[in-house]
Amino acid sequence: MRSIVDGSTRSPQRDLTTRARIRDAAIAVFGEQGFRTGVRAVAAAAGVSPGLVIHHFGSKDGLRESCDAYVLEAIRAAKTESLTRPSAAGLLQQLADVEEYAPLVAYLVRSYQSGGELARQLFDHIVATTEQYLADGVAAGTLRPSRDPAARARYLAMQSLGSTLLFLQIRGEQDGPVDWGRAIRDLTDEIMLPALELYTEGLFTASTFLDAVVDQRGGGDPRPTLQENR
Amino acid sequence: MRSIVDGSTRSPQRDLTTRARIRDAAIAVFGEQGFRTGVRAVAAAAGVSPGLVIHHFGSKDGLRESCDAYVLEAIRAAKTESLTRPSAAGLLQQLADVEEYAPLVAYLVRSYQSGGELARQLFDHIVATTEQYLADGVAAGTLRPSRDPAARARYLAMQSLGSTLLFLQIRGEQDGPVDWGRAIRDLTDEIMLPALELYTEGLFTASTFLDAVVDQRGGGDPRPTLQENR
DNA sequence: GTCTATATAATGATAGAC
DNA sequence: GTCTATCATTATATAGAC
Numbered sequence: 001m002r003s004i005v006d007g008s009t010r011s012p013q014r015d016l017t018t019r020a021r022i023r024d025a026a027i028a029v030f031g032e033q034g035f036r037t038g039v040r041a042v043a044a045a046a047g048v049s050p051g052l053v054i055h056h057f058g059s060k061d062g063l064r065e066s067c068d069a070y071v072l073e074a075i076r077a078a079k080t081e082s083l084t085r086p087s088a089a090g091l092l093q094q095l096a097d098v099e100e101y102a103p104l105v106a107y108l109v110r111s112y113q114s115g116g117e118l119a120r121q122l123f124d125h126i127v128a129t130t131e132q133y134l135a136d137g138v139a140a141g142t143l144r145p146s147r148d149p150a151a152r153a154r155y156l157a158m159q160s161l162g163s164t165l166l167f168l169q170i171r172g173e174q175d176g177p178v179d180w181g182r183a184i185r186d187l188t189d190e191i192m193l194p195a196l197e198l199y200t201e202g203l204f205t206a207s208t209f210l211d212a213v214v215d216q217r218g219g220g221d222p223r224p225t226l227q228e229n230r
Numbered sequence: 231m232r233s234i235v236d237g238s239t240r241s242p243q244r245d246l247t248t249r250a251r252i253r254d255a256a257i258a259v260f261g262e263q264g265f266r267t268g269v270r271a272v273a274a275a276a277g278v279s280p281g282l283v284i285h286h287f288g289s290k291d292g293l294r295e296s297c298d299a300y301v302l303e304a305i306r307a308a309k310t311e312s313l314t315r316p317s318a319a320g321l322l323q324q325l326a327d328v329e330e331y332a333p334l335v336a337y338l339v340r341s342y343q344s345g346g347e348l349a350r351q352l353f354d355h356i357v358a359t360t361e362q363y364l365a366d367g368v369a370a371g372t373l374r375p376s377r378d379p380a381a382r383a384r385y386l387a388m389q390s391l392g393s394t395l396l397f398l399q400i401r402g403e404q405d406g407p408v409d410w411g412r413a414i415r416d417l418t419d420e421i422m423l424p425a426l427e428l429y430t431e432g433l434f435t436a437s438t439f440l441d442a443v444v445d446q447r448g449g450g451d452p453r454p455t456l457q458e459n460r
Numbered sequence: 461g462t463c464t465a466t467a468t469a470a471t472g473a474t475a476g477a478c
Numbered sequence: 479g480t481c482t483a484t485c486a487t488t489a490t491a492t493a494g495a496c
Contacts, residue, residue, distance in 0.1 A: 040489090049463055050491095052461075142435055142436065163393065196440040201437075202432040204374070210427060210431070214423075281483095465494090467491085468490090474483100475482100
């Protein structure tokens with residue numbers, strides 16, 4: 001499998017280029033200790049000198065950009081299987097379960113905390129995946145149609161990714177290394193029942209709130225900016 | 231209104247103690263620039279010397295703890311009005327709308343990104359508030375009962391706070407100062423319709439998934455191992 | 461490509477005068 | 479209480495030898 005990031009080959013054997021080895025070490029170190037850790041720790045973990053890290057990536061920011069790009073590419077490559085719903089937890093579960101990619105989850109949580117583009121691009125990716133999944137479900141008759149499919153996809157993706165990252169962050173606060181695969185499984189178990197309740201039965205006993213908003217928006221007709229209607 | 235944090239009085243006039251002035255400046259600076267900014271910037275914003283900041287708070291960490299405690303207390307004081315639902319967006323909306331407390335929202339997002347206890351305690355607070363709100367709604371007949379009320383409260387709180395913080399974080403990435411009150415209003419507008427759809431009508435057209443889980447768990451009885459996380 | 465040694469800047473925190 | 483001045487540490491990044 002070719003790595004798009006730096007063109008190195010990725011195989012069971014550790015025949016990585018030094019640059020790729022440094023990048024992998026950086027993902028592991030940043031994931032475990034956060035971005036406040038210096039280049040020295042990364043260099044030590046990779047078994048090289050601090051100067052060589054800068055030589056290959058130009059600066060610490062350059063190193064982080066390479067890590068971000070690699071993680072994002074790995075996420076995009078981990079296509080959500082069509083049988084399960086494309087929740088953020090499900091997507092990260094796939095990553096965490098593959099031993100080779102497990103450190104990426106820790107890095108992802110750190111990167112999200114620290115801001116940057118990775119969080120935004122991950123969000124956009126999940127929105128797109130969710131929108132497609134919802135459209136398929138509606139077409140198949142298993143999911144209810146929405147008055148605004150795009151808004152619903154964005155809403156559900158925001159809930160899914162936001163709650164997953166919040167859970168993982170709080171979970172990661174505890175000292176000592178975190179088993180992220182286990183953490184995500186715990187999350188899935190915890191939310192299973194209430195999520196299915198909400199998705200199956202809703203929360204309100206009456207439709208007064210929804211009716212009021214739909215009336216306000218123009219008598220059941222979707223607002224003009226809506227492109228796609230059921 | 232007495233400030234519980236340091237006993238200073240809080241009134242329209244700026245008769246704050248120097249310690250309180252430094253703390254307010256720190257909340258503003260940290261909120262705008264993040265926690266990587268040094269003590270010098272805080273001192274400059276407060277109009278004092280860097281040494282005085284340390285003199286009052288012992289260390290930079292001590293300063294942050296005071297800020298965290300003050301923000302958390304402000305959040306607890308901003309009791310969610312019983313008429314509106316206690317979503318995270320609603321709670322932060324109340325903070326952002328009071329000009330005096332508006333900087334707290336920026337600080338809160340930064341603090342959440344940076345980890346620490348504040349995020350966890352805010353989460354616990356919202357869980358408790360949500361659980362009470364849901365119980366009241368069920369008793370009044372406006373909300374559907376749950377097979378596991380505690381798990382549902384935790385789930386909904388996680389979704390609400392997680393998605394709100396994710397939205398605010400992505401929103402805050404843009405350069406330039408952010409109008410957090412406006413941001414939260416935008417969030418509310420954006421999710422209004424899909425949220426009401428989901429709460430009123432659900433998402434699934436059939437109850438097969440829920441039925442399967444309920445059967446597996448043994449006839450609607452909550453599992454015994456359900457416990458607070460950490 | 462890779463190393464050692466070093467430059468430079470910023471940080472948190474201290475000491476002591478007023 | 480508040481300041482100025484300074485220390486000690488750490489960080490990123492560079493220079494040049496091999």
